[in-house]
Amino acid sequence: MDLPPLPDLPVRDVLPDVCAMLAGRGTTVLVAPPGTGKTTLVPLALAAGNGGRVVVAEPRRLATRAAASRMAELLGEPVGRTVGYSVRGERRVSAGTRVEVVTSGLLVRRLQGDPELAGVDVVLLDECHERHLDADLLLALLLDARAGLRPDLQVLATSATVAADRLAALLEDAPVLRATGATYPVEMHYLAPVRGERLETHVARAARGALSEVDGDVLVFLPGAAEIRRVSELLTGIGGVDVVPLHGRLPAAAQDAALRPGSRRRVVLSTAVAESSLTVPGVRAVVDAGLARVPRVDHRRGLSGLATVRVSAAVAEQRAGRAGREAPGHAYRCWPEHEHATLPRYPEPEIRAADLTRLALELACWGTPDGSGLAWWDTPPAGALTAGRTVLRALGALDEADRVTERGRRMAELGLHPRLARALLDGAAEIGPGAAAEVVALLDDDSLAPRADLAAAIRTLRAQRPVGWRREADRLARLVEGVPRRHDDPALVAGLAYPERLARRRAPGSSSYLMAGGTAVTAPADSGLAEAEWLAVAVADRDPGRAHGRIRLAAAADADLARKVAPGLLSTVDEVEWVDGDVVARQVERLGAIVLSEKPLRDPDPAAVADALRRGLRCDGLDLLPWGADAMSLRHRLGFLRAALGEPWPAVDDETLLAELDSWLGPELATAGRRADLERIDVAGALRRLLPWPEAARLDELAPERIGVPSGNRVRVDYSADPPVLAVRVQEVFGWTETPRLAGGRVPVLMHLLSPAQRPVAVTADLSSFWRSGWAQVRAELRGRYPKHSWPEDPMTVPAHRGTARRAPRGG
Template sequence: MTNGALPIDSVLPELLLSLRSSGNAILIAAPGAGKTTRVPLALLGEAWLEGQKIIMLEPRRLAARSSAKYMADRLGEPVGATVGYRVKMDTKVGPRTRIEVVTEGVLTRMLQADPALEGIGLVIFDEYHERSLQADLGLALCLQSQALLREDLKLLVMSATLEAEPVAELLGGAPVISSEGRSYPVETIYRPKPSGVYMEDSVTQAIMDALRMHAGDILVFLPGAGEIRSVEAKLRGRISAEAGVRVFPLHGSMTADAQDQALAPLPSGQRKVVLATSVAETSLTVEGITVVIDSGLSRVSRFSPRTGMSRLETVAVSAASADQRRGRAGRLMAGTCYRLWSQEEQQGLAARSVPEILEADLAPLLLELSVWGARDVMELNWLDAPPLPALQQARELLVQIGAMDKSGKSVTAHGKKIAEFGHHPRLAHMLIRAESLGLGGLGCELAVLLGNRDFIRYEGRAQSADIRVRVEALRGGGAYAVDEGARRRLLEEVKRLQRELGIRSESGLESNLLQEIGLLLAFAYPDRIGRQRDNGKYLLSGGRGATFAGGQTLAHQPWIVVADVDDTGTDSRVRLAASITFEQLSLHLHKEINVETHIYWDSEAKAVRGRSRKKLGALLLEEIPLSKPPAERVAQVLLEGIRTEGLDLLPWTKAARQLQERTVFVRHHDSSWPDLSDEALLGSLENWLAGYIDGLKGKSDLQRLNLKDILESMLSWEQRRELENAAPTHWAVPSGSRVPVDYADMDAPAVSVRLQELFGLPETPRIAGGRVPLTLRLLSPAQRPVQVTRDLASFWSNAYFEVRKDLKGRYPKHYWPDNPLEAEATRRARPSKT
């Protein structure tokens, strides 16, 4: 079937015709239809290409190398001639190369180097249904390049399972070509994992049963390399007696030669069991497979905005992925698929995986777009737009590591250098800083360790959170046993990274070199520097809390840097960290340390206080009192303190309060007057009080103010003169006394006066230009209230005689005339004439 007709062949004429007449197209074809290897070769001779290259984007390095090799074999050429590939740390292209199969990061680098993609006529996005972040980014950049720079550039999106309509709309109404594909019947057997049985044991037993019950080769889907090694070890003792059965691992971190061995057909009479991750779902052709055993699990990277970290999580596959895996058993003949879950669980699977752009750490994407020149992420065309909160978090990180300017709008020279590295901005920044300090080799080791799972075998001992333990083990030291195969792979990856960056290893395993691990981590994770709190927990510079599980030696360090935490609880549990010293932070992260002048209101002392604070993010490093805080800020905080505490903080004399009340009374009847009510004064402190508080810091200083004069200054000269007439401070009664007027009730200003001092006054006195009668609180000779009235004439005519009878009985020596209107007012017991 490989060398003969494939299902895709029947739709190739339609596809070629569509691309000749349209700028873009979408091809939907089932797994095994041949789209990955047939389409680029079929398009190579198209006249519209005019000798330009075809770039095909593959999500995985393994698929990129495999598909390039297959196409080169079809042409009878070595890889690197007409067909070549570019993947991370491995390139095989030549001057005659017309088809380049590249991985996603490589396409982004090509676009950054040449936004017009000169010399490239077609970009193919293979397996787009996987919706990786880099595929979405690459498509968005290609669409903008097509719109602004290259109208002749053509784009082809290929997928096995994809809702074509939204993509067609994104590509400007591109035509959709479908290939039904060809596959043989696949029997699906649901075989749920028994409770209490490890997944690896369940998989191993399913493999043994399938070897006995079925012919052909077996493809096993496992979530990651660790599970592959575990199942491989379990099989090693059980199939050694099985003649002609070989076990091959297949995952992305293997060498190219080892991957090729897993894909290559075996001699006749031999069988193979391929233990693979999700790399084998699509694009790859594993010859001879008739049985698929699916664990139903996949390992994906999930970003947590809560912790600001991405971590690998093992999750259930989607229904679409499960069908892709199942289809692998029916490529050559009728096959069988064992699903290690129940039919009920099958019904609960998500229809398809969530696009990575909706869940990912967007720092790499935002940096790429900034280098591209996009000032607004939303100016590009996205199938799913990146979430704004995740973009903001990414922007804050890039500003913090100096990749973007402080406004977060433009990329810096350092940011452009970071982007050239092709690694996560955190790690690229760390590698650049490490190299500048002569620690590039150590930086490469850390970068590799941070990107891979732990290779130490703790054998019943608690897992160490100290990354220094892993560095020692990687170098062949330390007290822990290790997975030697994994260690060798990691060392090879370190060497490749060093070659790629032109970095030489530091000599030896000096202990002082290991002391720099925390420093290098701090470059990568400036938001996760932790200071120990009193309870043994840590506050991180990003504001989160963190703590260690029991028995960790790092839990006693005053300062740490956290590389990995879980995402649960108020204080996240530290999974990976290193210690760091305060001296290292002060020397190498001084740009991250902010000196803040903290001027605040001390509610207990009722005064302004000033302190100088050195802070690293949320961490307070040092705090000292300020001897001379900025006067302008002190005045501002003092006003805020008055607003908080209330106007009682000011020195209210009786005269000041009376002036306020008189003015409020007049304004009540004439709105042109200034508002001196408590509410208005509190709301306008900056307007009337700010000019009088220079040099003052608190309540005791405020007592020096002449509040009456300050309030009076708010009145014009005319208003001050009029105030005495409209709202006098005192009223002269007939006895000659000057009685103060009480304006507490603006609707009823009042005087309190002894009744005898009003004899001879016929009418109630009025103020405010005669508009408002005074309320008269009439008192006995002993200053006790006897009557309240606003109508004195009525009082004399009616109530006076009852009051006189009572007062004459209680105060017989006092003067109580029969006719008060003709009597003489007196301040004594009797008038001087009587």
């Protein structure tokens, strides 16, 4: 293949080194910033240097088509001759094609069908720094194929950032070549939002400012198609300026128009597709919203989709650099300057946070369901991969040993997410290929639905027949078999794709629904779904910090449809639970977390009742039991001995008693049937099961319930206090010289000495010292208040008594 004169782009200087190094080493990493020509010039140079085909893997369909068009233009040929491309649903190649540009996901599928990649000499992995999930998987599979089947396969990885060390190590310690871009200076401006200003208003204000301050076109980066639409509306009417959208969901003609210079000044509103591999000509200013939309999954709540996040510093730098491709430019960042230092350094790889169900299916098709044995840039998180395999087993794509089934291979061949593949296959059998394919094409691009009503969105699309949706629906319909049916139910297809998102209204008149997966979601007020008892939810998300999700796209359903599309979630079980303070026994039919029907259970399993009572005690506390005086006294005595002596005396605090219910309350729970039975339990008797023998024989000695005092009375010890308290009238302990001690003499009781009216007059733990130093003042007070009683000067030498005694002849 002969090359025509190539544009004078920075990568030209390293093309001979790239070709030579790759031919000699087999793997190479090329680091070159955007605009240096790596995407277009390098594949042509590689094709000129060998006789086989060069396959270029791009992370996006838009970049795939644009790269092929630019290379064909350099050769002076139409696309499909020497340079062609393949994306899902469209292929433009010929027998003479030497360079084929494909999406990463498509090349994964091709590699699954032909692990040797027959006829391919070189695979170029473009824009590896973007860390898309398909690109990471493709890299791992290519390295595995190269290690076993195709050691001669040459692999070149390109990146726009300098973080290439890990990539080079993966590629068998590949050499790293660098091409330095000759860019023009870009002046930075930081525009903080006004308080309360919406994102779209802020960005539109920045774009208007850029138009007034800078000559040339303005490239605006926004997170998604919805924001592009709203900003476009705000910019409509600016004289002499065309507002042009650019994102991956646009028809090919509209994408091509955005990548061509216009006859007037333009504001190009783009998603992340224009960050690196695409060149938008004429741009002199960049307005960056500072946000990107990335895949995220919430396994616990069963929600997955796209989340809006702050861009990384590396991405912000790439975006700003687009203003300096052709001349000095300006970059307007829609955030305060002091926040720039808080941006993450690089974007988070998709593999760390995205739904890995599709990845799990591809790994199973490759023969390694857990991904072991493959060389990964980042190893797939085990939890997310396990969750993906669980979904695949439910869809019939994997067997119980996680081996791919024939159905699973068929699903993978469709090139859809496995959920959508299942919906297409099974939906076609129910409502016909055409109708099922229309719904799946919409679910695969939910931006086509401006409101939440899925059925209404399908009706609108059928009336308007947008080219991209119509082409994709027709393609999908050709891939499956079925008989056209009159019955057309978008809810059925959505339910097949997301059975755990089938949802039922939580209360009459409420806009809140409970999904079968257990998550509560709310329908928008203007969704048109307000009257539906059941919904088949296709898209739902959740704002950070909120427990409930929000429905983005759904169709009205009913219980019969839910049972039909989600038989694996149906269960009928006997449930014995603790509900609102009592045992409730019932037979319940459920669809996942949704209760379909219930009826009382007459003869519940006693063991299940005991379990419910245990849960009730742990939920509502030990106060459900009848703690009489004897039980409380025993518990406090045991607690005292545990604190004073330790093992083997048992702990009797709430936490321990609740954790060890069976060790002391088990027999009572086994015979109880409801809460009322708890109120008849002999708690003191149950606690005695905790007594440690033979040490328990000394219980009354170590912690006596009552202590005899000199008056002959036996006074109860209060063990609820620390230390234990002996409250006794002072006359009853006349003659005592030492304070009583407990726990084998280790702990003195705290004496609360009372007046004849049972009011405390003194507190002491040292009775002998009190008689000597504190009694005189107490005696004086008592003599004045209780003159009929005898209050001796030396109480250690007089007999104790209970009631009034004759006044002593001296000192009385």
